[in-house]
Amino acid sequence: MNDEATAAVERQPPEAAFALLSNDLRVAMLRALGEAADPLAFSELRERVGEADSGKFNYHLGKLTGNFVTQGDDGYELSLAGRRVYGAILSGQYTADASVDPFEFEGPCPFCGHETLVAEYADERARLYCPDCEVWRNEFSFPPASLDQFERAALPAAFDRWMLATVVKVLQGFCANCGGRVDGTLVPTESDLPMDLAARFECRRCGDELRSSPTLPVLFDPTAVAFFEAHGVDVFADPSWRYFGPDDEFAVSTADGDEPTATVRVALGDDELTATVGPDVRVTDVRVE
Ligand SMILES: [Zn+2]
Ligand SMILES: [Zn+2]
Numbered sequence: 001m002n003d004e005a006t007a008a009v010e011r012q013p014p015e016a017a018f019a020l021l022s023n024d025l026r027v028a029m030l031r032a033l034g035e036a037a038d039p040l041a042f043s044e045l046r047e048r049v050g051e052a053d054s055g056k057f058n059y060h061l062g063k064l065t066g067n068f069v070t071q072g073d074d075g076y077e078l079s080l081a082g083r084r085v086y087g088a089i090l091s092g093q094y095t096a097d098a099s100v101d102p103f104e105f106e107g108p109c110p111f112c113g114h115e116t117l118v119a120e121y122a123d124e125r126a127r128l129y130c131p132d133c134e135v136w137r138n139e140f141s142f143p144p145a146s147l148d149q150f151e152r153a154a155l156p157a158a159f160d161r162w163m164l165a166t167v168v169k170v171l172q173g174f175c176a177n178c179g180g181r182v183d184g185t186l187v188p189t190e191s192d193l194p195m196d197l198a199a200r201f202e203c204r205r206c207g208d209e210l211r212s213s214p215t216l217p218v219l220f221d222p223t224a225v226a227f228f229e230a231h232g233v234d235v236f237a238d239p240s241w242r243y244f245g246p247d248d249e250f251a252v253s254t255a256d257g258d259e260p261t262a263t264v265r266v267a268l269g270d271d272e273l274t275a276t277v278g279p280d281v282r283v284t285d286v287r288v289e
Contacts, residue, residue, distance in 0.1 A: 012067070017067060017068075017081070020063055020064060020067055020068065021068075021085065023060060025049065025051060025056075025057070025060050026060050026063065026064055027089075028049040029045065029049055029060065029061060029064060029069070030064070030068060030069075030078065030082055030085055030086055030089070031086065031089065032045055032048040032049050033045065033069065033076060033077055033078045033082065033086075034078055034082075034083070034086030034089075034090075036048075036077075038074065038075075038077075039072060039074040039075035039076060039077040040075045040076050040077070041075040041076075042058075042061075042075070042076070044075070045061070045075075045076055061076070064082075067079070067081065067082075068081050068082035068085060069082055070082075090145060091143035091144075091145050091146065092143060092144045092145025092146075096144035096145045097144070098121065098144040098145075098147050098148075099121055099122045099123075100119070100120060100121040100122075100147065100152065100155065101120065102118050102119070102120035103118070103119060103120070103152065104116040104117070104118055104131075105117055105118075105119055105153070105156045107130070107241060108241075108245065108246060109130035109132065109133060109135075109136050109241070109246065110136055110241050110242075110243065110244055110245060110246060110250075111130065111133055111135045111136050111246060112130060112132055112133035112135065112136075112246060113245075113246035113247075114130050114131065114132035114133065116131070117129065117130055117131070117136070117156070117241060118130075118131050119155055119156040119159060121142065121147060121155075121159075124141055124142070124143075124144055125139055125140065125141050125142065126138075126139070126140060126141075126142040126159040126162070126163075127139045128156060128159055128160065128163075128241075136241065138160075138163060138240075140159075140162070140163050140166060140210075142159060142162055146158075146162075156239070157239055160239045160240055160241075163240070164236070164240070166210070167210070167212070167216060167220075168220065170182050170201045170210050171201075171216075171217055171220060175203035175205065175206060175208050176208070176210075177203065177206055177208040178203060178205055178206040178208065180203045180204055180205030180206060181203070181204050181205070182201050182202065182203050182204070182210075183201070183202060183204060183280070184199060184200065184201045184217070184280055184281030184282075185199075185200050185202075185279065185280060185281065186198070186199060186200075186214065186254075186260045186261070186262060186277065186278075186279050186280075186281060187200045187260075188260075196254055197214055197252075197254040197260055197262050198211050198212065198213065198214065199211070199212050199213065199214045199216055199217060199277065199281045201281070213252065214252055214254075214262035214264060214277045214281070215250075215252060215264050215266075217277060217281050217282075217283050218264045218273075218275040218277065218283050218286070219235050219243065220235065221275065221283050221286045223273075223286040223287075223288060224273055224275065224286060227266075227268070227271065227273045227288050228243065228268075230271070231268040231269060231271070244266060244268065248266065248267060248268050249265070249266070249267035249272075250265070250266050250267075251264075251265045252264050252265075253265075259278075259279045260279055261276055261277060261278055261279065262276070262277040263275070263276055263277075264276075264277060271288055271289070272288070272289050273286070273287070273288050274286075274287050274289070275287070
């Protein structure tokens, strides 16, 4: 628990909360409430889960109420925790086992210009990368049960949009995994990427981490969004591999003193965007010339 937290948050031990779910009838109740558009009355919910024994039904519903289910004037509905469990059931995080063999899709690679890029899915992680230069490479978790909602040819764009949604949430300071607070820092890179600092976003609570080029937080600065838009790129709608091409100039220079900073420079046509990324990954001095 954070000492600075201003609101009191009561939590019950997770062991107790998750133990409540180790029962088929209770999971069926969560599913029925999740599928319902409106709160359900006692008898309506009992009918939907098909439980003839009213006493047994009442006992198990009582266990969920106050935790995963709330009871109001209109009947029973899922609490926020209940909706998260229902969402996890739908996303297949606990049940699905899926993979997609590597396949090529149309590039080009924004760094080396290679005509095709590669997408693959295994171990619940999506990977998008250039098979030639290895500089353009993205890897992130993706819910397995969302795979079959897309034709294979549509998967690279779907993976990319998922990554964008995760990135936007993290840039706003929230963990995509648990909703905890996220802090950004510039850290030295361990790999042989053509830049020696990376932006690291780490959740204070669950430890989930996102690492990227220092360019990433710059892309969503309003000045940068307008800069790209003026050059025909919508950073919220176009695939990230189309943000700039191999003929555009793109550079990250770093100063790794006591306070590491990165300067990002992108030249599209006759215009040049520069921005400074501070040690806490805050973006300042965004300029277009
Ligand atoms: Zn490449
Ligand atoms: Zn977290």
